Amino acid sequence: xxxxxxxxxxxxxxxxxxxxxxxxxxxxxxxxxxxxxxxxxxxxxxxxxxxxxxxxxxxxxxxxxxxxxxxxxxxxxxxxxxxxxxxxxxxxxxxxxxxxxxxxxxxxxxxxxxxxxxxxxxxxxxxxxxxxxxxxxxxxxxxxxxxxxxxxxxxxxxxxxxxxxxxxxxxxxxxxxxxxxxxxxxxxxxxxxxxxxxxxxxxxxxxxxxxxxxxxxxxxxxxxxxxx
Amino acid sequence: xxxxxxxxxxxxxxxxxxxxxxxxxxxxxxxxxxxxxxxxxxxxxxxxxxxxxxxxxxxxxxxxxxxxxxxxxxxxxxxxxxxxxxxxxxxxxxxxxxxxxxxxxxxxxxxxxxxxxxxxxxxxxxxxxxxxxxxxxxxxxxxxxxxxxxxxxxxxxxxxxxxxxxxxxxxxxxxxxxxxxxxxxxxxxxxxxxxxxxxxxxxxxxxxxxxxxxxxxxxxxxxxxxxx
DNA sequence: ACATTTCCGTCACATCGTTGTCATACACTG
DNA sequence: CAGTGTATGACAACGATGTGACGGAAATGT
Numbered sequence: 188x189x190x191x192x193x194x195x196x197x198x199x200x201x202x203x204x205x206x207x208x209x210x211x212x213x214x215x216x217x218x219x220x221x222x223x224x225x226x227x228x229x230x231x232x233x234x235x236x237x238x239x240x241x242x243x244x245x246x247x248x249x250x251x252x253x254x255x256x257x258x259x260x261x262x263x264x265x266x267x268x269x270x271x272x273x274x275x276x277x278x279x280x281x282x283x284x285x286x287x288x289x290x291x292x293x294x295x296x297x298x299x300x301x302x303x304x305x306x307x308x309x310x311x312x313x314x315x316x317x318x319x320x321x322x323x324x325x326x327x328x329x330x331x332x333x334x335x336x337x338x339x340x341x342x343x344x345x346x347x348x349x350x351x352x353x354x355x356x357x358x359x360x361x362x363x364x365x366x367x368x369x370x371x372x373x374x375x376x377x378x379x380x381x382x383x384x385x386x387x388x389x390x391x392x393x394x395x396x397x398x399x400x401x402x403x404x405x406x407x408x409x410x411x412x413x414x415x
Numbered sequence: 416x417x418x419x420x421x422x423x424x425x426x427x428x429x430x431x432x433x434x435x436x437x438x439x440x441x442x443x444x445x446x447x448x449x450x451x452x453x454x455x456x457x458x459x460x461x462x463x464x465x466x467x468x469x470x471x472x473x474x475x476x477x478x479x480x481x482x483x484x485x486x487x488x489x490x491x492x493x494x495x496x497x498x499x500x501x502x503x504x505x506x507x508x509x510x511x512x513x514x515x516x517x518x519x520x521x522x523x524x525x526x527x528x529x530x531x532x533x534x535x536x537x538x539x540x541x542x543x544x545x546x547x548x549x550x551x552x553x554x555x556x557x558x559x560x561x562x563x564x565x566x567x568x569x570x571x572x573x574x575x576x577x578x579x580x581x582x583x584x585x586x587x588x589x590x591x592x593x594x595x596x597x598x599x600x601x602x603x604x605x606x607x608x609x610x611x612x613x614x615x616x617x618x619x620x621x622x623x624x625x626x627x628x629x630x631x632x633x634x635x636x637x638x639x640x641x642x643x
Numbered sequence: 644a645c646a647t648t649t650c651c652g653t654c655a656c657a658t659c660g661t662t663g664t665c666a667t668a669c670a671c672t673g
Numbered sequence: 674c675a676g677t678g679t680a681t682g683a684c685a686a687c688g689a690t691g692t693g694a695c696g697g698a699a700a701t702g703t
Contacts, residue, residue, distance in 0.1 A: 256439045343650055360559045381652055383690065388650095390691095405559050406660065406689065407572040571661055608679090609663055615681065616661095634671070634678065 190307065190314050193217045193234035195225045195251070196269065197243055201292070205238065208296040214303075222246035222254075229261060233373045235314045236303055239286070241270040252286055260373060265306040269294075312355040313369070319354040322415055324398045326354055335396030345370070346389045353402065353412035362409040386410055418535060418542045421445045421462035423453045423479070424497065425472055429520070433466060436524040437531075450474035450482075457489060461601050463542050464531055467514070469498040480514055488601070493534040497522075540583035541597070547582040550643055552626045554582055563624030573598070574617045581630065585642035588633045614638055 192214045196202040199220075206216045217234060219225035221244055225237070237255065239248045246254075248268060255261045268286040287306045290299060307315050318327040323336045328351060333340045342350065352370045353361075361369075363379040371377060390399040401413045420442045424430040427448075434444045445462060447453035450471055456462075465483065469476045476496060483489045496514040515534050518527060535542055546555040551564045556579065561568045570578065580598050581589075589597075591607040599605060618627040629641045 253435065256435070262439060345651075358558045360557070377651095378653065380654090380690090384652075384692085386690095387692065404690070408559055411558065573662075605662095606664065608665090611679065612663075612681085614679095618680095632679070 189213065189215060190235035191215045191217060191232075192236045192238060192303065193219065193225060193228060194238045195219045195222065195243065195248065196238070196240040197221060198240070201240075201269075205299065208299060209303075212300050220244075222248070222251035225251065226254075229255075233261065233264060235264070235311065236307060237264055237266045238290075238303075239266055239268050241268055263310060265310045267302055267306055313348075313352045315355075319351070321354055321357060321401065321412070322398075324354075324393070324396070324401065326351055335393070335398050338396065340392055340396070342392055343388065345385055346392060349385055349389055353410075357412045357414035360405045360408045360411045365409070382410075418463035418539075419443045419445060419460075420531065421447065421453060421456060421465045423447045423450060423465065423471065423476065424468040425449060425470075426468070429468075429497075433527065436527060440528050442531075448472075450476070450479035453479065454482075457483075461489065461492060463492070463539060464535060465492055465494045466518075466531075467494055467496050469496055491538060493538040495530055495534060541576075541580045543583075547579070549582055549585060549629065549640070550626075552582070552621070552624070552629065554579055563621070563626050566624065568620055568624070570620055571616070573613055574620060577613055577617055581638075581640035585640045588636045588639045590637040593637070610638075 192209050194202055194205050194209070194216055196205065196218075197220050202218055202220070206218055209216050217228050219228060223245055228234075237252075239252055241248045243251070252266050252268065255264060255266060265287045267288045267290055269290050269292060271292050287310065288302050290302055304315070308317075316328050318325060318329070320326070325334045326332075326347075327334075331347065333342055333347070333350065349366070349370050352366070363382040366382050367375055367377060367379065386402060386404075390402055393399040393402070403411045403413060405411050420437050422430055422433050422437070422444055424433065424446075425448050430446055430448070434446055437444050445456050447456060451473055453465070467476045467480055471479070474482075480494050480496065483492060483494060493515045495516045495518055497518050497520060499520050515538065516530050518530055532543075544556050546553060546557070548554070553562045554560075554575075555562075559575065561570055561575070561578065577594070577598050580594070591610040594610050595603060595605055595607065614630060614632075618630055621627040621630070631639045631641060633639050
């Protein structure tokens with residue numbers, strides 16, 4: 188759903204090719220020609236995926252992947268490495284560096300999109316367009332709609348994202364801090380208790396259909412969504 | 416999870432490497448460049464593991480390990496020693512100093528993580544996110560749920576931690592003092608008798624499914640959980 | 644540009660669960 | 674049976690969460 192892909196690639200032709208394909212598929216693309224460039228962009232806001240060329244002028248792709256994985260703020264961003272055929276033998280080392288997946292040049296647009304989608308699904312399913320459903324409650328990111336047994340439910344933007352995150356990570360306890368991080372996003376300075384209020388609003392919206400009982404309070408830990 | 420690793424290493428490059436890898440794996444890292452540094456940190460709160468370089472300016476790693484093992488408060492913290500290849504012959508002496516394991520430089524991140532996990536599992540399995548099950552009673556830290564043969568059991572925060580500790584250390588008698596230390600935590604001032612009350616509450620919660628018989632009283636010693 | 648509506652974050656207060664302690668009843672040991 | 678250790682129920686204080694209200698920001702409509 189309009190996810191942001193940061194493409195770090197020094198070869199203009201390839202960068203263009205990749206970017207065009209991604210944009211055509213509905214992604215927003217940030218282009219960087221080097222790790223240094225990329226770093227400047229990441230400082231302002233976080234992309235949802237990083238496509239990282241292996242060979243880069245200056246800081247290498249591998250080194251940059253390590254740096255991203257090292258910093259708390261960027262740790263969970265999925266990384267896909269672009270490598271030339273000849274570099275394939277280095278895969279093992281690269282994986283240790285923290286890449287989530289590999290793409291060997293040349294690659295087809297279809298393959299590119301598939302990898303991105305798969306990597307998103309694995310590490311950040313809430314950034315995906317797939318509809319989710321739990322016991323009659325259905326959320327569809329594509330249409331931005333929520334239905335409870337067919338009847339539509341109106342949600343504010345934050346409640347929508349909150350519910351989406353819950354539904355893509357059910358059965359697991361999330362602390363208020365984690366929720367702020369992953370639902371409100373990066374660089375937020377908000378009281379933890381604010382989460383409570385939005386939980387309240389979400390529950391209120393789900394009350395009509397009785398789905399509010401899916402949102403459970405786990406005292407002293409956080410909140411959890413029932414998985415079934 | 417979210418265990419704290421105290422890294423004591425004077426070589427900045429290695430400290431950085433280790434710290435980054437650990438953080439990537441989800442640990443919280445405290446960095447110290449010397450035993451003296453480390454000691455200051457330990458005074459405030461206790462880490463779950465100590466990674467200790469063999470060669471340190473000032474107090475040596477070996478000496479510091481001995482000190483940690485000597486003090487009641489820090490005695491049970493697992494210690495992993497970092498040694499250079501050339502020092503390998505000293506392994507025996509090191510083990511006598513009380514280290515739980517060794518890592519010979521250079522080492523791979525994978526090996527580092529494996530050792531830490533193994534050492535944690537051995538000395539503090541309750542710091543792990545793995546679900547535990549004993550004769551139909553199942554506790555899952557990730558979802559913060561307890562089931563007795565499928566039926567969910569509600570526990571307060573303290574009872575939950577208590578049960579978790581018991582289940583990860585079955586068949587072993589724990590004194591009230593030990594339980595206070597490891598379930599309530601360091602630096603607590605609570606009557607020992609309070610443990611009795613929580614045992615009572617835990618048993619009460621487990622009564623419905625008959626699992627309360629798993630929690631045994633060992634007169635004049637403490638409590639124990641049956642292992643099967 | 645202005646008016647209106649929606650949404651957000653925060654606060655104050657109400658409510659409820661949890662906690663540590665005590666007093667008492669009970670069980671075990673020698 | 675005396676003495677020690679443990680179980681249990683009650684309780685008051687505390688802490689965490691629920692809830693309604695409010696001012697202002699942001700989006701939307703006119």
